Amino acid sequence: MRLGKHALVALAAVGLSACSSLGGGEGFSSQYYTATPVRSVNVGNGAMAVTPPRPWNKQRRLFLDDVIWVEDWTLNGPLLDSLTFVTALPDKKNLVRQRTTDDRQVPMFRSTMTIPEVTSMLESAYRVRAGAIDFKTLSLAPRPFMGHLGFQYDYEHLDSDELWRKGRAVGAIVNGRLYLIMLDAARSHYYPDTLRDFEALVASAQLRR
Amino acid sequence: MNGLGTSFLSRRALLASGGAATAALATGVASARIPPSSMQALIGPGYRPTEVDEQGLWQQVERVEEEIAGSNLLIKAPGIEDYLRQLIGKVGGPAARDMRIYLVRVPEFNAMMFPTGFTVFFSGLLLRMRNEAQLAGVIAHESAHFLRRHMIRQWRDMKRKSDLFAVGMMALGLGGAGAGVYTGDIARLAQLGTILTLLRYSRTLEAESDAMGARLLAEQGYPPLEMADTWQQLIGELDLSAKYRRKPRERDLSLFSTHPAPESRMKDLRATARELTVPGRIYDNGRARYLQAIAPIRQMLLDDQVKLNDPGATQYIINTLAQDGWNGLLRFYEGENWRLRNRAGDDLRAAQSYAVAVAYPDAPPDAWRWHGLSLIKQGRRPEGRAALTRYLGLQPNAPDAPFIRQMII
Numbered sequence: 001m002r003l004g005k006h007a008l009v010a011l012a013a014v015g016l017s018a019c020s021s022l023g024g025g026e027g028f029s030s031q032y033y034t035a036t037p038v039r040s041v042n043v044g045n046g047a048m049a050v051t052p053p054r055p056w057n058k059q060r061r062l063f064l065d066d067v068i069w070v071e072d073w074t075l076n077g078p079l080l081d082s083l084t085f086v087t088a089l090p091d092k093k094n095l096v097r098q099r100t101t102d103d104r105q106v107p108m109f110r111s112t113m114t115i116p117e118v119t120s121m122l123e124s125a126y127r128v129r130a131g132a133i134d135f136k137t138l139s140l141a142p143r144p145f146m147g148h149l150g151f152q153y154d155y156e157h158l159d160s161d162e163l164w165r166k167g168r169a170v171g172a173i174v175n176g177r178l179y180l181i182m183l184d185a186a187r188s189h190y191y192p193d194t195l196r197d198f199e200a201l202v203a204s205a206q207l208r209r
Numbered sequence: 210m211n212g213l214g215t216s217f218l219s220r221r222a223l224l225a226s227g228g229a230a231t232a233a234l235a236t237g238v239a240s241a242r243i244p245p246s247s248m249q250a251l252i253g254p255g256y257r258p259t260e261v262d263e264q265g266l267w268q269q270v271e272r273v274e275e276e277i278a279g280s281n282l283l284i285k286a287p288g289i290e291d292y293l294r295q296l297i298g299k300v301g302g303p304a305a306r307d308m309r310i311y312l313v314r315v316p317e318f319n320a321m322m323f324p325t326g327f328t329v330f331f332s333g334l335l336l337r338m339r340n341e342a343q344l345a346g347v348i349a350h351e352s353a354h355f356l357r358r359h360m361i362r363q364w365r366d367m368k369r370k371s372d373l374f375a376v377g378m379m380a381l382g383l384g385g386a387g388a389g390v391y392t393g394d395i396a397r398l399a400q401l402g403t404i405l406t407l408l409r410y411s412r413t414l415e416a417e418s419d420a421m422g423a424r425l426l427a428e429q430g431y432p433p434l435e436m437a438d439t440w441q442q443l444i445g446e447l448d449l450s451a452k453y454r455r456k457p458r459e460r461d462l463s464l465f466s467t468h469p470a471p472e473s474r475m476k477d478l479r480a481t482a483r484e485l486t487v488p489g490r491i492y493d494n495g496r497a498r499y500l501q502a503i504a505p506i507r508q509m510l511l512d513d514q515v516k517l518n519d520p521g522a523t524q525y526i527i528n529t530l531a532q533d534g535w536n537g538l539l540r541f542y543e544g545e546n547w548r549l550r551n552r553a554g555d556d557l558r559a560a561q562s563y564a565v566a567v568a569y570p571d572a573p574p575d576a577w578r579w580h581g582l583s584l585i586k587q588g589r590r591p592e593g594r595a596a597l598t599r600y601l602g603l604q605p606n607a608p609d610a611p612f613i614r615q616m617i618i
Contacts, residue, residue: 140609
C-alpha cells in the first residue's frame with residue numbers, strides 16, 4: 001500500500017540525483033518503477049488480473065512497507081496519483097508492514113469483518129500511514145466486483161502536506177479474503193484524470209484462483 | 210558527530226547536538242525549584258527587539274508565522290478562536306495583547322511558543338484537557354517562555370558557552386528554518402521547533418516557565434494544581450501507550466521538554482501549586498465553560514485520536530475525561546478503541562461499549578451504526594436491523610446510507 005509518500009519521494013529524489021548525469025528528465029527513476037504492458041497482467045500475489053488502458057508505472061517491491069498481497073502503481077508520481085491492488089489478503093494479515101511496537105497501527109484484516117469495518121480499516125491506514133489530518137467518507141454503496149457482492153467506497157482526505165486528495169475503492173471479500181482496487185489522487189485534476197483508467201481496471205479485474 | 214561531512218544532515222542529528230549543548234548548559238544547575246514569586250516578566254506590552262541578533266531571529270520567525278496563518282490545517286470552528294484569544298488575554302501577563310494563538314488540526318499533545326510571541330496549539334491538546342484551568346495552564350506556561358525571553362536567552366547562552374561547532378550547527382538550523390526548510394507541513398512543526406532548538410529549553414528555563422505559568426494561572430483564580438495534573442496526565446498516557454505496545458516510554462514532546470525527569474517536574478509543580486494556593490480562596494477550574502467552548506469540535510477531536518489506533522493512549526485519554534462523568538460520546542469512542550485494537554475478544558468489548566453508549570441521550574448517530582453492525586455480527590439480526598434503522602432515522606443522508614440500507618433488507 002503506497003502510504004509512505006514522503007519516504008518514497010525522498011528515495012526517488014536520491015535516485016534522481018544519483019543518475020542526474022544521464023540527463024534524466026523522465027521524472028521518477030526507473031530503479032523504482034517499471035512500465036506496465038497494456039494487456040492483462042497479474043497483480044499482487046497473482047490472485048487477480050487486470051488490464052490497464054494505458055501504461056502505468058508499477059512500483060517495485062523494495063520498500064519495507066510492502067506486503068505480498070499489495071501492489072502499487074502510479075501514473076504521475078505517488079504524490080499525485082496512485083493505484084493500489086489488494087489481492088486475496090488473508091485473515092489476520094495487514095495491508096502494510098509494521099512493527100509490533102509502533103504506537104499507531106493500521107488494524108489487521110479479519111475474514112469476519114463487515115464492509116464498514118473494512119472501510120474503517122482503510123481510513124485508519126490513511127491516518128496512521130499517510131498522515132491524513134481530515135478524512136471524509138463521501139459514499140459507501142453496494143457494487144459487484146469480479147462477479148461477487150462487493151462495495152464502492154468514495155472518500156477524500158486532507159494530508160499533512162496540506163493537499164486534498166480523493167479516492168475510490170472497489171472491492172469484495174471472497175472466501176474470507178479481501179480483494180480491492182483503490183485509486184487515490186490529488187483532488188484537483190489528477191483524480192478525475194485517472195478515474196476512467198480506474199474504472200477500466202475494475203471492469204477488467206478477474207479472480208485467478 | 211562523525212557524520213558531519215555528509216551533505217544530508219538529519220533533523221535528529223541536529224536535535225542531538227542541540228540537546229548535548231543544552232545538557233552541558235544544565236550541568237551544575239541544581240534541580241532546585243524556582244519560587245513563583247521571583248518570576249517577573251522581562252518584557253512589557255508592545256515589545257520589539259532592539260539588538261541585532263534578536264531582530265534577525267524575529268525576521269526569520271515572522272516568515273514561519275505567515276505560513277502558519279495561511280495554512281488550511283487551522284481549525285476555524287465558530288467561537289474557538291475567540292475563546293483561545295480570550296484565555297491568552299487572561300493568563301498572558303503584561304504582553305497578553307501582543308500574543309497570537311493558532312489552533313492546528315494535528316492529533317498530538319503539543320504546543321509551542323515562538324520567539325515573536327505567537328503560539329501554536331495542536332488540536333490533540335484540546336482533546337486532553339479536562340477543564341479550562343488545564344488549558345489556561347498550558348497557555349500560561351507558553352506565555353511565560355515569551356515573557357521571560359527564553360528563546361533569545363537560550364540562544365545567547367549557547368553561543369557563549371558552547372564550542373564553535375555547536376554554534377555553527379545552530380546557525381545552520383536557524384538559517385534553514387528561515388530559508389525554506391519549513392515547507393508548510395505543520396505536522397512537522399515540532400521538528401522545526403527542534404531545529405530551532407531554541408524551543409527546546411534548558412532545565413532552568415522550563416522550571417521558570419512552570420513557576421511563572423502557575424503564578425499567572427493562580428492570579429486569575431484558576432486552581433494552580435491543575436498544571437501538575439496536566440503533567441500527570443501526559444506521563445500516564447505515554448506510559449499506557451508504551452505498555453500496550455510492550456516497550457518503555459519514549460515519546461518526546463516539546464510541550465514540556467524532557468530535560469528534568471517528568472516525575473520530578475511534576476513534584477515541583479505540586480509544591481509550587483501548594484505555595485500559590487491561598488487558603489479560603491475559591492478557585493474555579495472552568496469546566497463548564499470549557500466544555501461549552503469545545504463542544505462544536507469535541508467529537509472531531511475524539512475521532513482524530515481514536516482512529517490512529519494507539520489503544521493505550523486512547524484508553525488513557527477516554528478514562529481521564531470520564532473521571533468527570535461518562536456520556537454517550539465517550540462510551541462510543543471507548544467501543545471504537547476496542548474495535549480498532551482488534552485483539553481476540555475486542556469485538557465483544559466494543560459491542561458492550563456501543564450498547565451502553567446508545568443508552569445515553571447524547572449518543573452520536575455513529576454509535577447506533579456500530580451498535581447495529583456489531584449486533585448483526587453476533588447473529589442478533591433483528592436487534593441489529595432495529596439499531597441500523599435508528600441510525601438511518603437520525604442520519605437519513607449519511608454517506609453510507611445506500612450500503613446500510615442494503616444490509617437491513
